[in-house]
Amino acid sequence: MTNRWTTLIPAGVAAALVLAPGGEARAGAFGIREQSAQAQGMAFAGAASGSGGLSSMFWNPAVVTMKPGWNSDFNAALIIPQAELRTQPGTFPPLQRLGESGDIGQSAVLASTYANYQLGDRLFVGLSGTAPFGLITKPNVVSAGQVYGRSSRVFSLNFNPVIGVRVTDWLSVAAGPVAEYFRITLRQATGIAPTAPSAFLKGDDWGVGFTAGVLIQPSAGTTVGIGYRSSIHHDLEGSASPIGQIGANLNTPEKVSVGLTQALTPTMRVNFGFEWDNWSRIGTPAITLLASGRPVSSLPLNYRDGFYYAVGGEVDLTPQWTARAGFAYEISPITVANRTPRLPDGDRFHLSGGVSYRYSEKIQFDLGYTHIFQASPIRLALVPGEPSYIAPLAYIATASTSADIVSVGLKYRWDTPAAIVEPAPVVRKY
Numbered sequence: 001m002t003n004r005w006t007t008l009i010p011a012g013v014a015a016a017l018v019l020a021p022g023g024e025a026r027a028g029a030f031g032i033r034e035q036s037a038q039a040q041g042m043a044f045a046g047a048a049s050g051s052g053g054l055s056s057m058f059w060n061p062a063v064v065t066m067k068p069g070w071n072s073d074f075n076a077a078l079i080i081p082q083a084e085l086r087t088q089p090g091t092f093p094p095l096q097r098l099g100e101s102g103d104i105g106q107s108a109v110l111a112s113t114y115a116n117y118q119l120g121d122r123l124f125v126g127l128s129g130t131a132p133f134g135l136i137t138k139p140n141v142v143s144a145g146q147v148y149g150r151s152s153r154v155f156s157l158n159f160n161p162v163i164g165v166r167v168t169d170w171l172s173v174a175a176g177p178v179a180e181y182f183r184i185t186l187r188q189a190t191g192i193a194p195t196a197p198s199a200f201l202k203g204d205d206w207g208v209g210f211t212a213g214v215l216i217q218p219s220a221g222t223t224v225g226i227g228y229r230s231s232i233h234h235d236l237e238g239s240a241s242p243i244g245q246i247g248a249n250l251n252t253p254e255k256v257s258v259g260l261t262q263a264l265t266p267t268m269r270v271n272f273g274f275e276w277d278n279w280s281r282i283g284t285p286a287i288t289l290l291a292s293g294r295p296v297s298s299l300p301l302n303y304r305d306g307f308y309y310a311v312g313g314e315v316d317l318t319p320q321w322t323a324r325a326g327f328a329y330e331i332s333p334i335t336v337a338n339r340t341p342r343l344p345d346g347d348r349f350h351l352s353g354g355v356s357y358r359y360s361e362k363i364q365f366d367l368g369y370t371h372i373f374q375a376s377p378i379r380l381a382l383v384p385g386e387p388s389y390i391a392p393l394a395y396i397a398t399a400s401t402s403a404d405i406v407s408v409g410l411k412y413r414w415d416t417p418a419a420i421v422e423p424a425p426v427v428r429k430y
Contacts, residue, residue: 027277027306027308027330028277028279028306028308028330028331028332028333028334028345029253029277029279029303029306029332029333029334029343029345030133030134030135030154030343031132031133031253031277031306032110032131032132032133032134032135033308034077034079034110034370034405034407035052035055035058035075035110035112035130035132036052036053036055036056036058036073036075036112036368036407036409037055037075037076037077037354037366037367037368037407037408037409038051038052038053038055038324038354038356038366038368038409039051039052039053039055039056039368040052040077040352040354040368040369040370040405040407041312041314041324041325041326041352041353041354041355041356041366041367041368041369042271042310042312042313042314042324042325042326042352042354043273043310043311043312043326043327043328043350043351043352043370044059044273044275044308044310044312044326044328044352045259045271045272045273045310045311045312045326045328046225046259046260046261046271046272046273046310046312047059047060047257047259047273048060048213048225048226048227048257048258048259048273049215049223049224049225049259049260049261049271050063050066050215050223050225050259050261051259051261051269051271051273051312051314053066053067053073053364053411054066054067054071054072054073054114054115054116054126054411055073055075055112055114055409056225056259057114057116057126057128057160057162058112058114058128058130058132059213059225059227059255059257059259059275060174060213060214060215060225060226060227060257060259061126061160061162061164061174061175061176061211061212061213061227062164062172062173062174062213062214062215062225062227063174063213063215063225064116064124064125064126064162064164064174065122065124065164065165065166065172065174065215066172066215067116068118068417069117069118069413069414069415069417070115070116070117070118070413070414070415071115071116071411071412071413071414072113072114072115072411072412072414073113073114073115073409073410073411073412074111074112074113074409074410074411074412075111075112075113075366075407075408075409075410076109076110076111076112076407076408076409077109077110077111077112077405077406077407078107078108078109078405078406078407079107079108079109079110079135079403079405080105080107080403080404080405080406081105081106081107081135081401081402081403082103082105082400082401082402082403083103083104083105083137083344083399083400083401084100084101084102084103084104084399084400084401085100085101085104085139085143085144085145085341085344085380085397085398085399086100086397086398086399086400087099087100087143087144087145087395087396087397088396088397088398089396090383090394090396091144091394091395091396091397092192092392092393092394092395094192095144095145095147095192095393095394095395096144097144098142098143098144098146098192098194099141099142099143099144100141100143100144101139101141101143101144101145101341101397102139102140102141102143103139103140104137104138104139104140104341104344105137105401105403106135106136106137106138108134108135108136110131110134111131112128112129112130112131113128113129114126114127114128114129115127115128116164121166122165122166122167123163123164123165123166124163124164124165124166124174125161125162125163125164126161126162126163126164126174126176127159127160127161127162128158128159128160128162129157129158129159129160130157130158130160131155131156131157131158132156132158132180132229132252133154133156133182133252134154134155134156135154136151136152136153136154137149137151137152137342138150138151138152139151142194143341144395144397145341145395145397146188146189146192146196147188147189147190147191147192147390147393147395148188148340148341148342148382148388148390148393148395149186149187149188149340149341149342150187150188150189150198151185151186151187152184152185152186152187152342153184153185153186154182154183154184154185155181155182155183155184156180156181156182156183157180157181158178158179158180158181159178159179159180160176160177160178160179160211161176161177162174162175162176162211163175163176169217170216170217170218171214171215171216171217172214172215173212173213173214173215174212174213174215175210175211175212175213176210176211176212177208177209177210178208178209178210178211178229178230178232179206179207179208180206180207180208180209180232180234180252181204181205181206182204182205182206182207182234182236182250182252183202183203183204184201184202184203184204184236184238185200185201185202186200186201186202186342187199187200187201192393199240199241199242200239200240200241201238201239201240201241201246202238202239202240203236203237203238203239203246203247203248204236204237204238205234205235205236205237206234207232207233207234207235207252208232209229209230209231209232209233209252210230211227211228211229211230212227212228213225213226213227213228214226220263221262221263222260222261222262222263223259223260223261223262224258224259224260225257225258225259225260225261226256226257226258226259227255227256227257228254228255228256228257229254229255229257230254231251231252231253231254231278231281232251232252233249233250233251234249234250234251234252235247235249236248236249236250237290240287243289243296244289244290244291245289245290245291246287246288246289246290246296247287247288247289247290248285248286248287248288248299249285249286250282250285251281251282253277253278253279253281253282253305253306254277254278254281255275255276255277255278256275256276257273257274257275258273258274258275259271259272259273259274260272260273267315267316268313268314268315268316269313269314269315270311270312270313271310271311271312271313271314271326272310272311273308273309273310273311273312273328274307274308274309274310275306275307275308276305276306276307276308277305277306277307277308277333278305279303279304279305279306279333280302280303280304280305280333282299282301282303283301283302284298284299284300284301284302284387285298285299285301286298286299287299300338300387300388301338302337302338302387303333303334303338304333304335305333306330306331306332306333307330307331308328308329308330308331309328309329309330310326310327310328310329310350311326311327311328312324312325312326312327312352313325313326319358320357320358320359321355321356321357321358322355322356322358323353323354323355324352324353324354324355324356324368325352325353325354326350326351326352326353327349327350327351327352328349328350328352329347329348329349329350329375330347330348330349330350331347332345332346332347332348333345334346336379336380336381337386337387338387338388339378339379339380339381339399340380340382340388341380341395341397344378344380344399344401345378345401346374346375346376346378346399346401347374347375347376348372348373348374348375348401349372349373349374349375350370350371350372351370351371351372352368352369352370352371353368353369354366354367354368354369354407355367361413361417362412362413362414362416362417363410363411363412363413364410364411365408365409365410365411366407366408366409366410366411367406367407367408367409368405368406368407368408368409369404369405369406369407370403370404370405371402371403371404371405372402372403372404372405373401373402374400374401374402377398378398378399378400378401379396379397379398379399380395380396380397380398380399381396382394382395382396383395383396
């Protein structure tokens with residue numbers, strides 16, 4: 001039996017390479033959407049048309065032209081996930097005796113920041129720093145799924161300088177390069193005993209891509225935005241115990257975002273949003289030994305594309321206070337055919353609310369809250385015929401998942417807004 005585990009674990013570790021980030025990420029698979037406290041208050045409806053203020057640059061870089069002067073937008077999100085796997089009949093009996101997973105979700109704080117500067121009447125530059133992929137999963141007990149994953153950790157950083165041009169009073173465009181750092185650390189059990197040691201995999205890489213977007217204002221009170229984030233190729237290199245130095249190619253999905261913002265009255269606006277993530281691009285990457293270039297396994301991910309639909313609204317209660325609410329439905333790229341204990345993901349609903357407080361012409365505070373829950377029961381079936389199955393370790397489970405997310409934001413204008421000059425009276429009295 002010992003020899004069998006030795007031959008099985010390299011394939012098992014390899015199959016987990018890209019699965020780690022997704023355990024409790026909030027944008028399908030291992031993506032993270034929480035990049036704007038203001039937009040979160042409307043479930044990110046209209047994010048591509050500027051509903052998040054300057055932080056909407058994550059979805060559409062052309063938003064850089066919406067804020068005159070010199071501005072910064074700082075955001076932080078506390079993500080509190082909950083995910084529990086319940087082992088079902090049909091699981092390999094020695095595994096089944098290990099029990100349930102407990103809560104595999106791990107809370108995390110995500111930070112993002114944005115800035116822009118107006119160079120002229122129609123020319124703007126901007127810079128964003130975000131973390132589009134990541135988060136952590138780790139069972140708090142020894143569980144039946146340990147041979148498919150004990151812990152998963154990912155860290156990403158994404159830097160995106162952009163140049164935006166207000167071509168006309170109703171049309172703006174922007175584009176810029178992206179530099180992204182991606183790092184993973186995975187662990188899983190090398191056997192079915194509770195005390196079995198862990199095999200691990202580590203890898204990291206820098207990759208490059210680009211963003212582009214357009215912002216259209218066809219009439220007063222109407223804004224349409226379309227943004228594009230390219231796929232980024234990562235040549236991950238690292239180590240995997242017990243097989244040595246390994247490499248794998250990973251292409252992150254490109255994203256297309258569409259937003260519509262419509263003013264209903266001078267104090268009320270409605271927003272609509274759509275996002276498409278090309279997760280099917282990932283396919284089945286190969287794992288190779290760096291020393292020889294020989295493939296040792298593959299990543300049978302085979303994701304489908306992800307889709308996100310959102311609607312939200314906001315109302316200015318006073319000149320200082322704005323309230324928001326939103327709802328979204330997300331179609332996950334994960335199905336029962338490619339779902340594992342590292343990715344207990346499925347279609348889900350997002351309910352959001354938020355407020356903003358304008359302290360002065362230069363300072364605004366934002367608060368957003370979202371509760372995410374599954375649209376339908378989630379089932380895992382790692383059985384013969386499924387790509388991620390490790391013979392003879394059949395594992396069948398149901399997952400219960402949800403998340404609570406609280407985000408805060410601070411907007412600051414560094415320069416002094418130009419004073420509004422009132423028209424001179426027709427008649428002056430001295």
